[in-house]
Amino acid sequence: MDNSAEIQNSSTKGVFINTYGCQMNVNDTERMFSLLEMLNYQSVPSPEQASLIIINSCSVREKPVHKVHSEVGRYRLLKEKNPALRIGVAGCVAQQEKKRLLKDIPVLDFVFGPDNIDQLPEIVGDLYKSEDSLMKAKFQHGEGYHVETMIRNPGVSTFVNITKGCDNFCSFCVVPFTRGRERSRPLTELIKDIQSLTKRGVREVTLLGQNVNSYKSDCGTNFGGLLRAVAEDTDVERIRYTTSHPKDFDQELVDISQQYRSKICDYIHLPVQSGNSEVLERMNRGYSREEYLDKVRMIKDTIPGVALSTDIIVGFPGETREQYEDTASLLEEVKYESIYAFKYSPRPFTKAARWPDQITDEEKSDRLNRLFELQKRISGELSQKYLGQVKEVLVENFDEKKGNNNGRTTENKLTHFPGRKDLVGQLIKVKITKALPTILHGEII
Ligand code: SF4
Structure with missing residues (x-):
């Protein structure tokens, strides 16, 4: 039937x-x-x-x-x-x-x-x-943000909304117009929510918001305080979060990540969008290239070995070839493990959509392709450091046909290794035997 x-x-x-x-x-x-x-x-x-x-x-x-x-x-x-x-x-x-x-x-x-x-x-x-x-389609202005995570079959790893909306108004982004002003869920509700997810078998949560760093609970707890509370007051074994905004990423947050490193993953997604300060200003991002690089240094100095990834827009209105090259050189300087790069495209209601100096699609495609080529080389080089290392992998699933388990290291590296179905949900030590730009292969030790 x-x-x-x-x-x-x-x-x-x-x-x-x-x-x-x-x-x-x-x-x-x-x-x-x-x-x-x-x-x-x-x-x-x-x-x-x-x-x-x-x-x-x-x-x-x-x-x-x-x-x-x-x-x-x-x-x-x-x-x-x-x-x-x-x-x-x-x-x-x-x-x-x-x-x-x-x-x-x-x-x-x-x-x-x-x-x-x-x-x-x-x-x-x-x-x-x-x-x-x-x-x-009315925004629920003025009311608190009270939602319980609703997932029919939570797996090993689950996303948990902590904020919604955004107040930043980056000049290319439609989110503040479609998701409204930023609001945060109360801390106590979040802790209860995560605790009930762990009782259903969740081992890892990713705290989710448009700008998680500006989380502010009704009781005044900031994002660092939330991370600490999730690490201390719930049974969850791994904590990730996305998306961070560089302007709100501070030393306190990095210190807390270091302090609770056994739970808070060594992976930070820190969207830069452009490597040129003038473009960043026109994007209304609230930081310059130098300020962004200072934050990267702060993170790397406090959490050695941390993996970074980023979002990039190429061909923002008025972006010159030289300004684009600044983005390419930023990739070389920061050495991200991975990037999410897109061609700029105008969005309704946004300031940048009204600007006259739009870049041709051909030029945007060329810039994007060159960026991907560059990143492929960087990811390949960085990946080699994992070769021979023993990594703890949270096993997410088992591929019956191939006989492989698939999971992620704390650095968010996808890792395959010959395994068993009953390992799903466990933290397993795996020796890395092959390191490709985006995937690691290994064996259980
Ligand atoms: S890009 Fe991110 S921070 Fe900027 S307005 Fe959009 S959601 Fe907010």
């Missing part, structure tokens, strides 16, 4: 959610599934099997509105065959375009923003009461 027949024969209904974008969206989708499960919806692997379809959209990549239009267009035929089918758009494009989406795509039944996810059961209930389309 295939899955669709199973669903038709039971009282459950099928929901298909297609997720785009960042880890925040992945977490939001998981929350939607959990909320819909309470209404007897069950996740189905294809839109054809669903009575409810949600596109959880992202505004960060290219042509996001166009993508929503074309995806909903693909579902139009399904709706013609099944008029009871309901189609909605969530995420940043829903927040950004709201009424326009409903006006331009008549087949669409509802839109709701990232701040309205907890209203999903109410929205779905209302969908079947009338043929009118529904819109819930």
Whole structure:
């Protein structure tokens, strides 16, 4: 019996959610599934099997509105065959375009923003009461941020939202317009949340926010205090966090990371965006190249062996060849283990989108490719230091076909080694026998 027949024969209904974008969206989708499960919806692997379809959209990549239009267009035929089918758009494009989406795509039944996810059961209930389309895309201003992590099957490692929104208004970024002002979850609620995740088998948490370093609990605890509390007051064995903002990354935080090094991982993602101070100023990042490099020195001096990664935008409006070369030289200077680099593309509402001196796509592609080539060499060289070392790997899964376990070192290096299913969830000592730029291979000792 295939899955669709199973669903038709039971009282459950099928929901298909297609997720785009960042880890925040992945977490939001998981929350939607959990909320819909309470209404007897069950996740189905294809839109054809669903009575409810949600596109959880992202505004960060290219042509996001166009993508929503074309995806909903693909579902139009399904709706013609099944008029009871309901189609909605969530995420940043829903927040950004709201009424326009409903006006331009008549087949669409509802839109709701990232701040309205907890209203999903109410929205779905209302969908079947009338043929009118529904819109819930209001920021919940002035209220605290109280969410419990909702994950149907938490694995070994799980993301936990600690803040939402952002107050920084980098000139290229749409997040403050789609996710609203920054708010932090209360410390006590977070600790309770993480503790209940560890009881469900979670061994590692990644604390998640647009700018985790500006976390501020209702009781005044800052991000360093939160890290300390998670390390001391929960049973979680590994702690990671993302995303950091260099302007808010301070010595106290590095000292706490060093003090609780047995739990807080030796890996910091510190987005630089550009290696040129003038570009950084136009990006409204709040630091210069020199100030960023000072922070990198501070981190490396306090936590020897720490692995760093970063985000980079190439071809920001007005970026000259010389300014781009400063980004390339920063890579050589910092020596990141990995980078996430993108071509600049204009986003609605943002200042940079209105600037006239946009760089051609050809030039942006050339800069990006050269940066990737450079990073490949650096990652390859850095990786060699792991050869022969014994690393502690948190085992995330077991590949039955290959007989391999896969996991991560504290430096976030993906590591494969011949193993067993029962090792999943354990911290295992592995001797590294082969070091590729992005993957390590080893054997259990
Ligand atoms: S810090 Fe800047 S790039 Fe990051 S979410 Fe906020 S506005 Fe966007």
